[in-house]
Amino acid sequence: MNVLLTGGMGYIGSHVAVTLLQAGHRVILYDNLRNSEAGILARIAKITGQTPVFIQADIRATKTLTDTLQQHTVEAVLHFAGLKAVGESAQKPVEYYANNVEGTISLMQAMQEAEVRSLVFSSSATVYGEPRYLPLDEAHPLAATNPYGRSKLHIEEMLRDLSISDPLWRVISLRYFNPAGAHESGLLGEKPVAVPNNLMPYMARVATGELKELSVFGNDYPTPDGTGVRDYIHVMDLAEGHMAALFWLAEHPGWHTLNLGTGQGYSVLEMVAAFAKASGRAVPYRIAPRRKGDVAACYADPEKARRELGWQARRDLAEMCASAWKFQKQLQTG
Ligand code: NAD
Ligand code: UDP
Numbered sequence: 241m242n243v244l245l246t247g248g249m250g251y252i253g254s255h256v257a258v259t260l261l262q263a264g265h266r267v268i269l270y271d272n273l274r275n276s277e278a279g280i281l282a283r284i285a286k287i288t289g290q291t292p293v294f295i296q297a298d299i300r301a302t303k304t305l306t307d308t309l310q311q312h313t314v315e316a317v318l319h320f321a322g323l324k325a326v327g328e329s330a331q332k333p334v335e336y337y338a339n340n341v342e343g344t345i346s347l348m349q350a351m352q353e354a355e356v357r358s359l360v361f362s363s364s365a366t367v368y369g370e371p372r373y374l375p376l377d378e379a380h381p382l383a384a385t386n387p388y389g390r391s392k393l394h395i396e397e398m399l400r401d402l403s404i405s406d407p408l409w410r411v412i413s414l415r416y417f418n419p420a421g422a423h424e425s426g427l428l429g430e431k432p433v434a435v436p437n438n439l440m441p442y443m444a445r446v447a448t449g450e451l452k453e454l455s456v457f458g459n460d461y462p463t464p465d466g467t468g469v470r471d472y473i474h475v476m477d478l479a480e481g482h483m484a485a486l487f488w489l490a491e492h493p494g495w496h497t498l499n500l501g502t503g504q505g506y507s508v509l510e511m512v513a514a515f516a517k518a519s520g521r522a523v524p525y526r527i528a529p530r531r532k533g534d535v536a537a538c539y540a541d542p543e544k545a546r547r548e549l550g551w552q553a554r555r556d557l558a559e560m561c562a563s564a565w566k567f568q569k570q571l572q573t574g
Pocket of ligand 1: 246247248272276297323418
């Protein structure tokens with residue numbers, strides 16, 4: 241199958257590209273490198289022995305996108321391109337809506353023009369807002385609490401309208417829980433930012449000694465040890481979930497939503513212990529005040545994905561931490 245990945249040079253897209261290439265599919269990466277770098281291509285080639293087609297362009301360049309879809313006889317699109325930092329989205333809402341929402345409108349137009357009507361969209365558990373019950377299933381009410389989350393909600397609504405308007409469309413929105421870990425080679429992983437916001441990359445930097453200690457945001461939540469509980473899912477499990485969703489879609493026209501999580505929650509302190517064990521390094525931490533906007537616990541009901549796709553996460557927390565640590569060490573040694 242010929243598959244185009246918008247944002248395919250990013251953290252999740254690059255892992256999905258490897259999975260698709262290794263399964264014998266043709267992959268076209270379309271990315272403006274806003275949050276990734278050209279060197280990813282060589283890393284994908286080193287792992288798979290194949291260099292995918294790469295088009296450096298913005299998804300809002302509708303004509304370029306249409307031409308790419310036509311020239312490469314693309315049959316389906318995986319749509320990863322987007323800005324994803326929750327805090328930044330509150331400071332730059334217009335930029336977030338322009339990139340994520342306008343970008344998706346452009347993609348829908350290009351796909352219509354090129355008559356490509358299969359789409360897998362990267363959504364997020366953030367669309368559920370504050371959990372009213374746990375685990376979160378796909379029927380949970382939707383209520384995003386920040387511009388990033390609202391951009392995902394707007395996109396889901398647009399895609400649903402499109403699927404309803406024309407029975408030839410098949411669209412699935414995958415709601416990721418907390419992607420973590422890296423490719424087992426240590427060649428691909430989450431690109432580090434100056435000071436990471438997310439727990440896993442932050443702990444990795446503490447373990448190397450680049451950052452002094454982890455601030456644990458709150459230990460007075462109604463959870464077993466008082467710290468926040470999340471559903472961490474290995475990025476390679478996520479990648480396999482995308483491939484399963486892509487082929488399931490071929491038999492299922494219309495609009496669909498699906499959680500990609502493990503169903504298992506881990507607390508911040510459990511994560512610290514797991515990372516220290518995997519890395520063989522201490523992860524010093526101190527208890528800090530709660531972070532604004534955080535919920536006590538958030539984890540998936542993964543049953544629909546198991547039932548519909550026959551997919552479930554296979555890799556455990558130890559593998560997530562070990563692979564993230566391998567990638568971190570590889571970054572240090574170059
Ligand atoms: P990432 O930033 O590593 O990858 C996104 C890629 O999209 C980058 O390579 C970036 O350069 C590209 N991009 C951004 N805007 C673009 C545009 N206008 N035109 C072309 N390319 C553009 O992020 P990621 O972690 O791989 O996330 C991929 C998708 O999954 C995003 O849509 C994100 O919102 C969603 N998601 C991520 C997480 C997570 O924790 N990583 C959780 C839930 C959902
Ligand atoms: N967290 C923390 N310290 C950090 C970063 C995160 O204690 O430096 C906690 C956060 O409060 C949450 C969990 O780790 O309970 C996961 O946070 P992350 O930002 O990775 O993902 P989120 O679920 O918020 O998207």
